[in-house]
Amino acid sequence: MNPDDFFEVLAAELDRYADVPTDVLEEIVTRDGACMWLYANDSEPEWTGDDLTDRELAARICAGCPVRRECLELEFRTAGPVTLGVWGALCEEDRRAVYPIWLARRSNSPEQDGGPSS
Numbered sequence: 001m002n003p004d005d006f007f008e009v010l011a012a013e014l015d016r017y018a019d020v021p022t023d024v025l026e027e028i029v030t031r032d033g034a035c036m037w038l039y040a041n042d043s044e045p046e047w048t049g050d051d052l053t054d055r056e057l058a059a060r061i062c063a064g065c066p067v068r069r070e071c072l073e074l075e076f077r078t079a080g081p082v083t084l085g086v087w088g089a090l091c092e093e094d095r096r097a098v099y100p101i102w103l104a105r106r107s108n109s110p111e112q113d114g115g116p117s118s
C-alpha cells in the first residue's frame with residue numbers, strides 16, 4: 001500500500017468514532033493510552049527523541065497501544081494538524097497528511113459531535 005492509500009484508509013477508519021463524544025475519547029485515551037500508563041506509573045520511558053526520528057519514535061511508543069485510533073481522533077478534534085511530536089501512532093508529518101482527508105470526510109457528514117468544530 002502506498003502512503004496516500006494508507007492515509008485514506010486511516011482517515012476512513014476514524015469514521016467509526018464520529019459519534020463518540022470528545023469527553024468520552026479523552027477518558028478512554030487517558031485511561032488506556034500506553035504512554036499515559038508509563039507516565040502515570042513514574043517509570044521513565046526508555047525512548048527519547050534524541051536518537052530516533054519521530055516516525056521511529058511513534059512506532060516504538062505506540063506499537064502496543066490499544067487506543068491508537070481513539071488517540072488520533074481526539075488529537076484531530078482538539079488540536080488539528082499543528083501539534084508537535086507523536087500522537088495517535090503518527091509523527092507530525094503523517095498527521096498533517098491524514099488531517100485534510102479526515103476533515104473532508106467529516107465536513108461531508110451530517111453534523112455530529114465528532115465534527116471539526118466540536
Ligand code: SF4
Pocket residue numbers: 029032033034035036061062065066067068069071072086087088089
Ligand atoms: S497512540 Fe501513542 S500517543 Fe496516543 S495514547 Fe497511545 S501511546 Fe500515547
